[in-house]
Amino acid sequence: MDGPAAMLMPRWFLWLVAAAIVMAALHVGRSFLIPVAIALLMFTLLSALIGRITRISIAGWSVPRPVATVVGLAVVAYGLFLIASILTSQIEAVVAASPRYISRFQEMLNQTAELFGRDVVADLQRMVAEINITARLAGLVGSAGAILAIISLIVLYMGFMLVERPRFHVKLARLFPDPGRAERIETVILSISDSIQRYFSVKLFTSALTAGTAYLVMRPMGLDFAETWALLAFFLNFIPNIGSVIATILPALVALVQFDSFGPFLVIALGVSALQFTIGSFIEPALMGRSLNLSPLVILLSLTFWASVWGIVGMFLSVPIMVIVMIVCSHIPAWRPLAVLLSKDGNIPDSARQ
Numbered sequence: 001m002d003g004p005a006a007m008l009m010p011r012w013f014l015w016l017v018a019a020a021i022v023m024a025a026l027h028v029g030r031s032f033l034i035p036v037a038i039a040l041l042m043f044t045l046l047s048a049l050i051g052r053i054t055r056i057s058i059a060g061w062s063v064p065r066p067v068a069t070v071v072g073l074a075v076v077a078y079g080l081f082l083i084a085s086i087l088t089s090q091i092e093a094v095v096a097a098s099p100r101y102i103s104r105f106q107e108m109l110n111q112t113a114e115l116f117g118r119d120v121v122a123d124l125q126r127m128v129a130e131i132n133i134t135a136r137l138a139g140l141v142g143s144a145g146a147i148l149a150i151i152s153l154i155v156l157y158m159g160f161m162l163v164e165r166p167r168f169h170v171k172l173a174r175l176f177p178d179p180g181r182a183e184r185i186e187t188v189i190l191s192i193s194d195s196i197q198r199y200f201s202v203k204l205f206t207s208a209l210t211a212g213t214a215y216l217v218m219r220p221m222g223l224d225f226a227e228t229w230a231l232l233a234f235f236l237n238f239i240p241n242i243g244s245v246i247a248t249i250l251p252a253l254v255a256l257v258q259f260d261s262f263g264p265f266l267v268i269a270l271g272v273s274a275l276q277f278t279i280g281s282f283i284e285p286a287l288m289g290r291s292l293n294l295s296p297l298v299i300l301l302s303l304t305f306w307a308s309v310w311g312i313v314g315m316f317l318s319v320p321i322m323v324i325v326m327i328v329c330s331h332i333p334a335w336r337p338l339a340v341l342l343s344k345d346g347n348i349p350d351s352a353r354q
Contacts, residue, residue, distance in 0.1 A: 026309050034313050035150055039157035041196065041320055046072050046158060047165075048197045069162055077155045083231070084148055090228040097224065104257050188331045195323050199288075206284045207237040210275060214247070217271040221264045223255055233272075237280075239315045240299050244276040293343045294322055 026033065053068035063071075169186075176182040215230035223229070229251040236243035252269035259265060302322045306314030322342065329339035340346050 023309070030310050034310055035153050036157060037317055037321075038313070039154045039161065041200070041317070042076060042154065043158050043161045044193050044196045045200055046076055046162070047193070048201075049075065073155070073159060073162065076158070080151045080155065081148070084151055086227065086231060090225055090231075094225060094228070101254075101257055184331065188328060191331075192324050192327050195327060196320055199320065199323060202284065202287045203238055206279055206287065207234045209283070210234065210237050210244075210247075210279050213275045213279075214251075214272050217275065218251055218268055221255070221268055223251060223264070223268060224258055225254070226251075229254070235316070238319075240303055240319055242303070243315075244280055248272045248276055293345065293347070294319070294326065295342060295344050298322060298342050 050065070050068045050072040053063050053071055054065050056063050172182050172186060176185060211230040211234035214233045215226055218226040218229060229247075232250065233247040236247040239246075248269065251272060252265060255265040255268045256262075299319060299322065302318040303315055306318040306321065308314075310317070326339050326342045329335040329342065
């Protein structure tokens with residue numbers, strides 16, 4: 001398309017075409033983009049961990065940065081592979097126990113046949129048979145190797161990002177010869193890094209607190225796979241709004257099928273719900289403060305959008321991505337109104353005013 005023809009195009013149409021191209025690129029390239037996005041976020045956390053290790057002082061001796069880098073990368077890699085191995089072993093245990101749960105579920109259907117009617121129970125039994133839970137769980141075991149491969153790729157990306165980090169300032173100066181512009185861009189990058197680090201620091205603490213306390217509720221009741229539900233609660237806490245609901249429903253349903261009485265089900269359902277509500281409504285907001293100044297509606301819309309583009313991984317990354325978008329918009333005068341709309345109270349963080 002030549003220049004005059006492009007000038008005749010309305011600006012909104014050009015923005016619409018650009019948005020469509022970006023959406024298509026995000027969807028088509030998700031197998032490549034998702035590991036890169038996760039690696040970037042993990043690299044931000046790794047940088048904070050390395051900084052803390054270098055500040056450790058023993059008898060006046062500080063840890064050299066190369067040593068801190070190796071230690072930090074090893075800690076992150078070990079944590080990722082440990083989580084993957086726990087999930088893999090637990091999935092195998094669930095597959096082995098699934099016939100017992102299916103049999104118990106059939107008994108519950110038979111017991112409630114008089115209440116709901118034989119036809120309804122027969123329909124439910126056909127639905128369960130069509131789902132073929134055992135085959136689906138076995139498929140999860142088969143995908144464990146793919147998960148480990150993705151984790152290895154993420155760790156590899158992080159390693160190369162660490163190698164490239166010392167050259168970043170030189171590249172930035174070459175890209176933007178104007179010192180003022182280069183300084184503004186570096187300010188944006190630092191602001192994004194600080195916000196992401198604060199967000200994940202609080203989330204890691206509250207997620208660990210949620211998982212630990214939920215485990216203390218589920219384990220004494222004898223709930224099967226309590227470690228799995230606690231680990232899922234840790235990860236689901238990163239999904240805004242619906243993550244805590246799913247983390248409560250899953251162990252409650254297992255308790256309903258596992259136990260013959262409603263007592264353990266009520267204790268687990270009410271106990272985990274109370275923990276999720278207390279931590280999510282009081283402890284986390286108090287720790288987060290103004291470090292996450294996103295509108296709740298924006299968070300919900302972002303959750304829906306990224307879930308449709310990148311699936312479950314997009315749900316985990318929705319909030320950090322919106323934090324990045326708001327910070328970038330706040331540093332660009334023409335986009336500043338958009339940053340105000342994305343914020344919770346209309347006040348741009350002080351770091352964005354510099």
